[in-house]
Amino acid sequence: MNMLLQRIVGKLVRTGNLTVTGPNGRSHRFGDDTGDPVHLLIKTRRAENAITLDPMLALPEAYMDGDVDIVGGDVLGLMRVVFQNLGNGSIDTAWTKALDNLRLAFRRFQQVNTTARAKRNVQRHYDLSGDLYRLFLDTDMQYSCAYFADPDMTLEEAQIAKKAHIAAKMRLRPGQSVLDIGSGWGGLGLYLARTFEAQVLGVTLSTEQHAVATERAQAEGLENRVHFEIRDYRDLVERFDRIVSVGMFEHVGVNHYRTFFDNVAKRLKPDGVMVLHSIGRAGPPASTSAFIRKHIFPGGYIPALSEVLPAIEKAGLMVTDVEILRLHYAETLRHWSLRFQANRDKAKAIYDERFCRMWEFYLAASEAAFRWQDLMVFQIQLSHRNDTLPLTRDYIGKCEKALAMHEMGHRQAKLAAEDKPAAQPAARAQPAAKAGAAQAEAGKIGRRRKVADKE
Template sequence: MVFDKFAYKKIFNKMFSKPVTITFWDGDTVTYGEGAPVATIKFNEMIPMTSMMKNPTLTLGEAYMDGIVDIDGSLQEVIVSAYQSKDSFFNGSKFAKFVPKQKHTKEASQEDVQSHYDIGNDFYEKWLDPTMTYSCAYFKTEDDTLEEAQYNKVRHILNKLHAKRGESLLDIGCGWGTLIITAAKEYGLKSRGVTLSQEQYDFVSKRIVEEGLENQVEVYLRDYRDVTQTYDHITSVGMFEHVGKENLSEYFQNVSDRLNPNGTALIHGITGQHIGAGVDPWINKYIFPGGYIPHLAELVEIVMDLPLQFDDIEPLRRHYQKTLEIWTDNFHAVKADVIDSMGERFYRMWDMYLQACAASFESGNIDVIQFLMSKGPSMHDMPMTRAYIYEADNAK
């Protein structure tokens, strides 16, 4: 135990870029760094140093879930401080080796998706905005509400496609349906969405009927690999993170195959800023089983082997940080309700997940990028500049 405490103190001396107070299991308290600490980390029990060194994010994540570690202050700031310290063992990516390769069969993909999204619509309704959009929002101003920013994002995507009324749209991984509903109502598109989540499918099916859009919008409980029709436009938001490293080429090949000649696709997803930076064993075990966040160069290389042309690449990292911070505030506001229905361990798990993701975007470990692509042979009717996007954005 004495050796473990000595080792902890040696590690903590270099772990944080901002001052942090550590209270050890025996009551000993040490502040690392100069100035007022951003948070106090309390170890209620000793965690063997061998576990910490073998798999630190999984060990600490589970310790926080189980109440072995408590944090008084901003968990997000603690994680940012650890990421930003050049000498911390959390700096950069060292954890890709802990995530096993997975086959990502259709059956496995459905099981992975349902383990996260089929927790229950009532759970997500507690802290998402009324659009039930569970992806990065787009803040045109600092004062936009989350609901406004989510509609901004949907319209920003649809505006980029340069779609015309009456054309067809496929949304791969359609979530709770705000994009396909908006595409039909505001843009006159014939929209189709696919999802592997039963809860999402039921929710969207009900929305379609309530909006009277049965002749214009369809949703299917189906793997994207089972879609056979082709479309004028394709969108996919927060989807490629779920397909796995081994399936990325197949995913983008499917996008190409399902897109009509001269069609446009908008693919929106999280990328790692460093090789393996988006791989975390704790998130893979508890939050997104089967998930993999690719490096930007990895995606570009895959797309360049397909008959697709990049037309625009837009990073939105700060937008996702802000989105997650609002989600965290919303989640904290319903703490008692979540603990009552799901238990404290579940609450602590999701609290850590939301704040850790916000910290990853804030520190620059990961980004979220919108890729606008077209499929030849020609795109003669596409505008020459981005002006058409922002003119349409500002018209709403």
Template sequence: MNRILKYYLDTLIHTGTFSVIDADGKLETWGDGTGEPLVVRFNTRAAERAVALNPSLKFGEVYMNGGTDVVEGTMYDVLALIFRNAGNHVTSRPWMRAIERMRRVARGIVQYNTPRRARSNVKHHYDLSSQLYDLFLDEDRQYSCAYFERPDATLEEAQIAKKRHIAAKLRLDRDDLRVLDIGCGWGGMGLYLARNLSANVVGVTLSDEQLAIARQRAEEAGLADRAEFRLQDYRKTEGPFDRIVSVGMFEHVGVGFYDAYFSHCSKILKDDGVMLLHTIGRYDRPGNTNSFIQKYIFPGGYIPALSEVMAAAERSGLIVSDVEVLRIHYAETLKHWRERFLARREEAKALYDERFCRMWEFYLAASESAFRWQNLVVFQLQFTKHLDALPITRGYMSAEEDRLRQLDETGAENVTKLRGREAAE
């Protein structure tokens, strides 16, 4: 076995039962013998060398390209064992820290998300076949952290709960408020606000696929007069708006554009307006996005520390009026996505190929592991422009959430009854 790789595993794996079959067919085992045995096989010496020198990037890359296989257990099991052993110190070896330092120096270039580059980055991920996302997302195509009010909630229930949780924080206390949805995805959040809260929504996206589906959904729901979806960069959107919501988009802004992002939001938000930002974040100091995820899944993406977000928001003149940290919710969301994807893996393979499926499998498994055992959480940050724009206690949030829950449950019952009648006919 490659000596650097062996040294790394010697110092990393202390619990569990982890075995590696090297390119020469020799098996070595690490851990304390607990848990289900996991076995990874390297198919070439080049694969061993690559992972030894840069595991953050190369383990996923080598797996994606067939240089290694999991022969006992699953990729999620392997990554879970590694992350549990490593904690927040996966890149603890000196040469790995050096790589991460260089990546941080270069992040201004990697995250230089001008409008043209931002559109290219979005197309890389979100303009994949819409059939792919049908394989693992909920019916509303929510591609962001769900909100699990109960441990046994279904993905559909948790995604509806997420939408009403956000809607309650926006405090849409009268009809016809004008709402901007930055990074509207396939339209689910905007349609929820237009349907349930009589909002006039403008949703902006840089994805052609998302735009087409969002517009189609608005027409089919009879909400096209209240939910307008545009192919537009947020920097080009003109106000004013009573409310601004952004769910799962801020991760694509890039550190160098945080000031521009918040300054523009402040400019187009009315003086008595409310903004709700829902974003993945890290609970510790600033760092780097996982190199595999950055290269293959979300180019130009970055997961911020709260300190980075708040500094830019403060400079914009916005006032932070509420902060909530969602812990473990995204791990549970990703578990649902991962299991659904694997259950329909052959369909994904028919859309793309085996290499793509391995890439997607690694992405979902690594992401879930990071939210369970590393430093990732989700921030929900509420902003206003004046101290008296909202009630001074949080009671209005829970009251509105309860009201919307009843509305959601009534709507679900009506849909079930309607489907039952249609089936009978």
């Protein structure tokens, strides 16, 4: 290792157990020997010099290129050492501080997400092969934070719980119109149309996601209830009873927050409700990770609440509920990483080794940021009026319980149909009745507004 890099790492890593071997073959140990050991091997002087100048970008790029290997431990372990030490201010070198300040200053220029540029940015990530995402996502292809109401939930169960949690906060009633901004592969829109008989419009800028979502709606026979379009949220003119956006706000860009919420205010009916689900920062505003911005989410930005709430206020909308999901995304990413590793050879057949190393670093570093840095997920509920929703949050839990009963009945009916095909109608009758009753109960919850408002 060159002397400057050795000094930087030595100043950063005060705790943990890190060994770094440089291209000259010499090894240096850092930390206090606590925790699982991690051994980083830097193979080339080119990588060593790049990491010295800009470690947060050059290290993942060198790993992608194979110029750096982790020969003891793994990427998650390495990022744990880095992130747990970053909080102590030990890497406040003049150069690294200058880089951080420069990135913060230029973040608005990096997030000029015009309609055309937003579409290109989305295509860079979401128009990757759908087969890639099927290797590590749940069966419904939910590419956003799951909701682990029970820590022992499977990924599939936690993603169903996420959809139910959001639906309960929307206080959706049968037959209402819903706008899904950033509809992904259609899972949430299909869930709302199927469970609440809602009329759903899902908009996306991804050609790949739109095609999959449309095909799924047709396969389920829901094309009369849910419709997916390739449209920018800024081009909408319709009004809706409910609006939901999950995992899309991270792509709006800080320059466009006022435009986003102004459009939400126009598209939401006077007695409407919106639920916004987005990654956020528990700390103050910061710049996007250079690696993430360059290789994963161009134009993306993770906001602090202090940047979001003023734009909501100026749009004339009322914040009626805020919930912070802390470690839920860390657990989601852990599941994704395990599934990706289990299917790594398949991913390599779709792309190549460099892509797999990039994706490994992306998933592990993201999990580490949610576990040991200030990333979290916020859900903000919005309305025009202060009397649109009940006085307490009890209605959310009641609706979730009803939806859980509905889901249980649906699963029982499916299992019965698979196990006893000859007696299929009889086997489905009772679970379907239970599911119908649960759905009716969810509908009742949605129609109890006057009673709940008086309580």
